[in-house]
Amino acid sequence: xxxxTGVGLIGVDRxxxxxxxxxAFEATTAALNSSMVESIDFVIVASxxxxxxxxxxxxxxxxxxxxxxxxxxxxxxxxxxxxxxxxVMMGKSLIDSGLASRVLxxxxxKLSEYPSWRIYKNLSLLYDSESDAFYTIGFGGLAGxxxxxxxxVYKVDRLTLAYWPALMHSNAKANPYAMLRxxxxxxxxxxxxxxxxxxxxxxxxxxxxxxxxxxxxGKASGEAMAExxxxxxxxxxxxxxxxxxxxxxxxxxxAYRRLIERTNVRSIDVVELHDSFTITGIxxxxxxxxxxxxxxxEAVAQGIFSIGGEGPVVNPSGxxxxxxxxxxxxxxxxxxxxxxxxxxxxxxxxxxGARDGLVVSINAMGxxxxxxxxxxxx
Amino acid sequence: xxxxxxxxxxxxxxxxxxxxxxxxxxxxxxxxVYYPPTDACPYCGSRDVDNMELPRVGRIISYSVIYATPFxxxxxSPVILGLIDLGVAxxxxxxxxxxxxxxxIGDRVEAVFRRVSVDGTTGLIVYGIKFRPTxxx
Amino acid sequence: MQEIAREWGWSDHQWKGLGMIEKAVAGPDxxxxxxxxxxxxxxxxxxxxxxxxxxxxxxxxxxxxxAVKPSATIIAEAIGATPLTMASDLEFACRAASEGLKAxxxxxxxxxxxxxxxxxxxxxxxxxxxxxxxxxxxxxxxFILGSPGGSVAVFEGSSTYVTDTPDFWRREGSPYPRxxxxxxxxxxxxxxxxxxxxxxxxxxGLKPSDFNYAIFHQPNGKFPLKVGEMLGFKSEQIKLGxxxxxxxxxxxxxxxxxxxxxxxxxxxxxxxxxxxxxxxAGSDAYSLVVTDVIEEKRGKAPSVDEYxxxxxxxxxxxxxxxxxxxxxxxx
Numbered sequence: 001x002x003x004x005t006g007v008g009l010i011g012v013d014r015x016x017x018x019x020x021x022x023x024a025f026e027a028t029t030a031a032l033n034s035s036m037v038e039s040i041d042f043v044i045v046a047s048x049x050x051x052x053x054x055x056x057x058x059x060x061x062x063x064x065x066x067x068x069x070x071x072x073x074x075x076x077x078x079x080x081x082x083x084x085x086x087x088v089m090m091g092k093s094l095i096d097s098g099l100a101s102r103v104l105x106x107x108x109x110k111l112s113e114y115p116s117w118r119i120y121k122n123l124s125l126l127y128d129s130e131s132d133a134f135y136t137i138g139f140g141g142l143a144g145x146x147x148x149x150x151x152x153v154y155k156v157d158r159l160t161l162a163y164w165p166a167l168m169h170s171n172a173k174a175n176p177y178a179m180l181r182x183x184x185x186x187x188x189x190x191x192x193x194x195x196x197x198x199x200x201x202x203x204x205x206x207x208x209x210x211x212x213x214x215x216x217x218g219k220a221s222g223e224a225m226a227e228x229x230x231x232x233x234x235x236x237x238x239x240x241x242x243x244x245x246x247x248x249x250x251x252x253x254x255a256y257r258r259l260i261e262r263t264n265v266r267s268i269d270v271v272e273l274h275d276s277f278t279i280t281g282i283x284x285x286x287x288x289x290x291x292x293x294x295x296x297x298e299a300v301a302q303g304i305f306s307i308g309g310e311g312p313v314v315n316p317s318g319x320x321x322x323x324x325x326x327x328x329x330x331x332x333x334x335x336x337x338x339x340x341x342x343x344x345x346x347x348x349x350x351x352x353g354a355r356d357g358l359v360v361s362i363n364a365m366g367x368x369x370x371x372x373x374x375x376x377x378x
Numbered sequence: 379x380x381x382x383x384x385x386x387x388x389x390x391x392x393x394x395x396x397x398x399x400x401x402x403x404x405x406x407x408x409x410x411v412y413y414p415p416t417d418a419c420p421y422c423g424s425r426d427v428d429n430m431e432l433p434r435v436g437r438i439i440s441y442s443v444i445y446a447t448p449f450x451x452x453x454x455s456p457v458i459l460g461l462i463d464l465g466v467a468x469x470x471x472x473x474x475x476x477x478x479x480x481x482x483i484g485d486r487v488e489a490v491f492r493r494v495s496v497d498g499t500t501g502l503i504v505y506g507i508k509f510r511p512t513x514x515x
Numbered sequence: 516m517q518e519i520a521r522e523w524g525w526s527d528h529q530w531k532g533l534g535m536i537e538k539a540v541a542g543p544d545x546x547x548x549x550x551x552x553x554x555x556x557x558x559x560x561x562x563x564x565x566x567x568x569x570x571x572x573x574x575x576x577x578x579x580x581x582a583v584k585p586s587a588t589i590i591a592e593a594i595g596a597t598p599l600t601m602a603s604d605l606e607f608a609c610r611a612a613s614e615g616l617k618a619x620x621x622x623x624x625x626x627x628x629x630x631x632x633x634x635x636x637x638x639x640x641x642x643x644x645x646x647x648x649x650x651x652x653x654x655x656x657x658f659i660l661g662s663p664g665g666s667v668a669v670f671e672g673s674s675t676y677v678t679d680t681p682d683f684w685r686r687e688g689s690p691y692p693r694x695x696x697x698x699x700x701x702x703x704x705x706x707x708x709x710x711x712x713x714x715x716x717x718x719x720g721l722k723p724s725d726f727n728y729a730i731f732h733q734p735n736g737k738f739p740l741k742v743g744e745m746l747g748f749k750s751e752q753i754k755l756g757x758x759x760x761x762x763x764x765x766x767x768x769x770x771x772x773x774x775x776x777x778x779x780x781x782x783x784x785x786x787x788x789x790x791x792x793x794x795x796a797g798s799d800a801y802s803l804v805v806t807d808v809i810e811e812k813r814g815k816a817p818s819v820d821e822y823x824x825x826x827x828x829x830x831x832x833x834x835x836x837x838x839x840x841x842x843x844x845x846x
Contacts, residue, residue, distance in 0.1 A: 116446075117448050117449045120446055135472045135494060136444065136447060136451050136459070137444070138444035138445075138448070138451075139444075139446035140444070141444045144459070145442040145470075146440070148441065152483050195446045196442045196459075197442060197478070238420065239470055241467075242412055398592055398593035449844075453836050453843065454543040454544065454837075490553060491552040492544040492549050493549065494544070505589065513817060
């Protein structure tokens with residue numbers, strides 16, 4: 001059994017005044033009260049772009065010592081955009097295997113460090129350098145390509161696909177940790193500057209800095225907010241060109257199947273999934289069978305995944321689109337947010353009575369996928 | 379066009395044949411063909427793989443018109459990224475020599491040999507295959 | 516042409532006097548190597564040979580992507596002729612590729628190689644605002660040479676005329692060439708082409724009326740007609756091979772694209788004169804007779820006119836951007 005017994009979130013923003021180590025320190029401090037500091041057995045740092053931005057390898061050791069955890073066991077996890085959830089999976093496995101009792105997982109990344117064009121180049125390293133990223137994929141190039149294919153195959157129009165970012169912004173307004181806290185209409189999405197047509201600026205995640213920390217504990221103490229029941233993963237193809245069905249994220253399908261084979265997943269009340277781009281969110285909903293193939297965009301537009309809708313509430317935090325996507329930190333944000341939902345403490349839009357939650361994190365268009373199933377304990 | 383860090387001479391050299399001649403991998407166990415070639419089949423995992431040259435004409439499955447181009451690609455922005463169906467295999471590549479508004483899903487395209495990245499003013503030029511709409515003949 | 520004239524304050528008389536209409540511009544991801552490779556693949560398709568049997572690749576250019584590192588090896592690798600092949604880049608202004616032709620004839624006749632690939636390709640340079648800018652353009656031509664059997668045309672003979680004449684040059688490190696304007700005419704272009712062509716006709720005992728076509732190096736739309744007239748050719752013989760008014764002067768591609776166009780239309784038995792010229796200076800003259808094999812090979816690749824007609828018009832600003840005439844930070 002693995003429980004989340006503490007969470008610390010930094011608002012996703014352009015923290016020009018805070019370094020990677022400072023952000024990690026602030027998130028960690030928020031997650032721990034100082035009496036527990038000595039009892040951390042392992043620190044796992046999830047970070048992806050920082051290697052390039054900071055010119056720093058072996059980040060975990062440097063962060064661990066700079067945040068006062070001298071001599072602690074530490075390790076860095078880099079799995080692209082899914083680093084955060086991958087790190088949580090590793091943290092959980094350390095406890096499950098008896099190697100640790102209490103693990104601190106800290107995710108941190110900064111995307112405001114450089115001009116956007118330089119960040120976009122760094123981000124292109126998330127894709128395969130031998131195939132797709134050999135060419136100019138810009139920012140969102142592959143997502144844009146999949147969005148156009150989706151519209152063509154399922155005859156869904158651009159406006160229907162704009163309800164997703166509108167919903168994300170609407171949800172994020174209430175989230176004090178979200179980067180973008182202003183409402184937008186679906187029409188505004190279409191009017192925004194093109195990034196990778198048909199994607200516009202309002203279909204893509206904003207470039208912000210963030211850090212999130214959670215404490216994983218092998219014992220269900222009074223502080224336990226939620227249980228992480230299981231985390232599963234799978235790798236996908238190097239390139240979307242290899243997939244016979246590029247509108248389904250195969251690695252996510254496999255990871256989810258492994259998850260439900262491993263544990264009994266009851267009906268899901270809340271999901272935090274990886275909407276790096278509008279289309280990624282849509283494809284994940286369909287891959288997870290929360291909507292039929294080709295119908296997710298419509299379902300979002302009809303409010304199925306909003307508070308009060310028929311389906312599970314999806315991305316009450318505002319998702320990657322509006323809460324933000326500090327790459328390596330995102331998965332940790334998501335786990336923290338679901339833990340807060342399951343303990344009734346989420347400071348934004350609350351999913352009342354949520355008992356079961358799902359966290360979905362993928363890299364690129366599915367080179368790897370992670371899914372976590374969490375349950376309330378109180 | 380420039381990479382984040384220059385490709386080493388060795389990497390440019392190792393990859394030249396499959397970049398220039400569009401050489402794909404072919405699995406002798408399951409028969410699938412895939413680009414670029416790898417040591418094991420990405421579909422069935424078999425290591426019994428060999429190579430084949432891909433056809434140089436295909437059709438556009440989908441494409442995206444990228445305005446968020448890197449610094450060095452500003453002189454050719456917007457860049458069009460496409461997913462091309464070559465029959466036996468598919469490929470993600472750039473679509474060139476065409477105005478975005480003239481493109482459609484399903485258009486026929488043909489392979490062309492072009493510069494893909496240039497390492498500044500003193501580094502290597504990396505060439506590869508892109509696609510352009512076939513000439514109406 | 517009007518775009519260039521308007522930009523630099525030339526009157527339209529300037530480009531009309533050169534017999535020009537339009538010129539071709541290489542795109543931002545093209546260079547002499549990429550164009551040369553495309554032309555080579557067309558040639559191989561028509562030749563119907565196995566690229567492994569190519570024993571020499573000559574790349575004639577004055578716009579090398581690398582000052583040191585041959586484009587010929589890139590092309591040889593890309594067509595599948597490596598590793599057992601000769602390969603080199605040649606320089607002699609606009610007639611480098613023609614040296615390659617002559618060398619290939621010798622290599623094949625001596626039995627040293629079975630087939631040779633000769634490419635003339637340039638992204639021609641001109642100082643912006645100079646009159647040369649009206650004509651300097653981008654293009655490539657490629658030929659596969661082999662023994663007469665199976666050829667679309669056979670060389671009857673050739674002649675070369677070379678002197679040290681500084682009519683047009685580009686120093687190491689200089690982005691644009693310099694030319695001596697009027698001096699590029701009589702002592703350079705005309706003297707050498709006339710020298711080479713008269714030398715050829717004497718050698719073979721031929722006169723202008725024995726030829727169906729005469730193709731000359733074409734720095735503009737007027738010089739080929741003038742030199743042809745001086746040699747005794749009629750404009751009808753010259754017109755088909757005169758492509759510069761439509762695509763500009765492609766330097767090493769100049770006479771050779773003209774030759775490719777003539778071969779798109781020439782009938783078996785017809786005789787072709789082709790005389791490339793390169794500044795520095797020198798000219799060659801070749802006599803070719805078309806065989807009936809040409810009919811079956813012609814349609815296997817796009818014709819020159821198909822390339823000429825497949826175009827996108829761009830304004831001067833886009834041309835300047837593509838040709839890197841605008842100062843942009845590189846890193």
